[in-house]
Amino acid sequence: MELEVVIEKRFYRCREQKVWTENAFPYAFWLRYLSVFSTLTIIARVHEVNEPQSQWQQVTGEGVELVALPGYVGPTQFLRALPKTLSILRKRRNRAGRTLYRVPGILSWLHQLIVRPSRGSYAVEVVGDPADTFAKGASSGALRPVIKAVFTSLLRYQCRHAGAVSYVTRAALQQRYPPGQQAYHTHYSSICLHDDDYKKVSTYTISRPPQLLCIGNLSQPYKGCDTMLQALQLFQQQRHTVQLTWVGGGSLQLYYEALAEKLGVAHMVTFMGNVACRARIRQLIDACDLFVLPSRQEGLPRVLIEAMARSRLCVATQVGGVPELLPADRIVARDDPAGLMRCIQASLAMSAGEQLAEANGHYQRAQDYHDSQLQQRRVALYHTLRQLA
Structure with a gap:
């Protein structure tokens, strides 16, 4: 049976018609769905490029194809791309198979309006919260409050009428966007951690100067x-x-580099750009003394779990499922530089024994997100989706 997945991620297609990603969702990611479904069709935005960059990874492969919607960034380009987007979606009507939406996102809503999977026959994977995405400070524009209200209402509707729902959090997103009374629901992260992604340390020593990583x-x-x-x-x-x-x-990288200059801290920060190699990411995490997540919006932050799995001290803002991962004294309000600084200082000021105990506590907590455990819950949802009337 075919599965159709609608996702907000932007991909890239080169002249050879191969589809690439600059970071997340390479071909290996999609294999989890093929454990239950015979073929997979991704529906997503695609930007045309002359050739891929060296660190990009291919998206499609055996059993995985992609239907390219017009690439756009921002509301103006979205409106220009809308007629072609709707035309492509109309051609997807009456196709056999099942539909899964990775939400929130406008493309899943357009697909639901045009392709019209019946109530209770589709699944959703809730990976973020539009209430945080469009909160004050996280986004701008005169229409921000309206967009926030619309997107949160759409997500509640999609969860309420889906036949199967998965959340990246254990409880946080479920409270805001509850499933229907008859729906199958579970929780799992998109993260994919195997044995080599975990590292338990026997000592914890802070560098001079302390090395922070975002x-x-x-x-x-x-x-x-x-x-x-x-x-x-x-x-x-x-x-x-x-x-x-x-x-x-x-x-926005150039903007933040200029901001660092303006604030007089350019000598204290290195902007590395995108790093696609998992092994290199692990090296960078291992080399840091403290991992910091200053986000204004998250579902369940995968990078935070990855840092915990490597036994790193961590500090994060009060967003999404972060309280399910860290103790309260390692969480600060978003948009609070002073609070963030104090929390970082407190972590760095602990004794070596306290730091080691906390770091290995993170390691133990991250065991709950080993792929062997998460895949069981994923497969259960996929089987439920396949069997829906």
């Missing part, structure tokens, strides 16, 4: 890079030296 795409402001840079400025004003590495590129 991982987040810089295409949108909700990763909180500005908050992190403002926290660095506060460190500098108190004559405390730390060094930050930010992994993740995007259209």
Whole structure:
């Protein structure tokens, strides 16, 4: 049986008609669905490029194909691409198979309107919260409150009428976007951690200066890079030296590099851009003393779990499922540079024994997200979707 997955991710297609991703969702990711379904069709935005960059990975392969919707960024380009998008979706009507929406997102809603899978016959994987995405500070624009209200209402509708629902959190997203009374529901992350992704340490030593690490795409402001840079400025004003590495590129990278210069902290931060190699990501995590997640919006942050799996001290903002991962004294309000600085200082000021105990506590907590455990719940949802009337 065929599965159709609608996702908001933007992919790239080169002149050879191969489809690529700059970071997430390579071909290996989609194999989890083929454990139950015979073929998979991805429906997503695709941008045309002359050739892929060296670190990009292919998306499609045996059993996995892609239907390319017009690539767009922002509301103006979305409106221009809308007629062609609707035309492509109309051709998907009356196709045999099952539908799964990775939500939130406008494409899943358009697909639901045009292709019209009946109530209770589709599944959703809830991987984020539009209430956080369109919160004040996380996005801008005069229509932000309206967009927030519309997207949260759409997500509630999709969850309420789906036959099967998965959430990346254990409880947080379920409370805001509950499933229908008759729906099958479960929880699992998109993360894929195997034995080599875990590392338990026997000692914990802080470098001089302490090495901080952030991982987040810089295409949108909700990763909180500005908050992190403002926290660095506060460190500098108190004559405390730390060094930050930010992994993740995007259209706003040059803006944040200029902001670092303006704040006088450019010498304290290194912007690495995108890093696609998993082994290299593990090396960067291992080399840091403290992993920091200053986001304004998350579902269940995979990078935070990856850092926990490597026995790193972690600090994060109060977003999404973060309280399900870290103790309250390692969580700060979003958009609070001073609070973020104090929380980082508290982690670095612990004794070596306290740091080791906390780091290995993170390691133990991350065991719950080993792929062998998550895949069991994923497969259960896939089987439920396949059997829906």
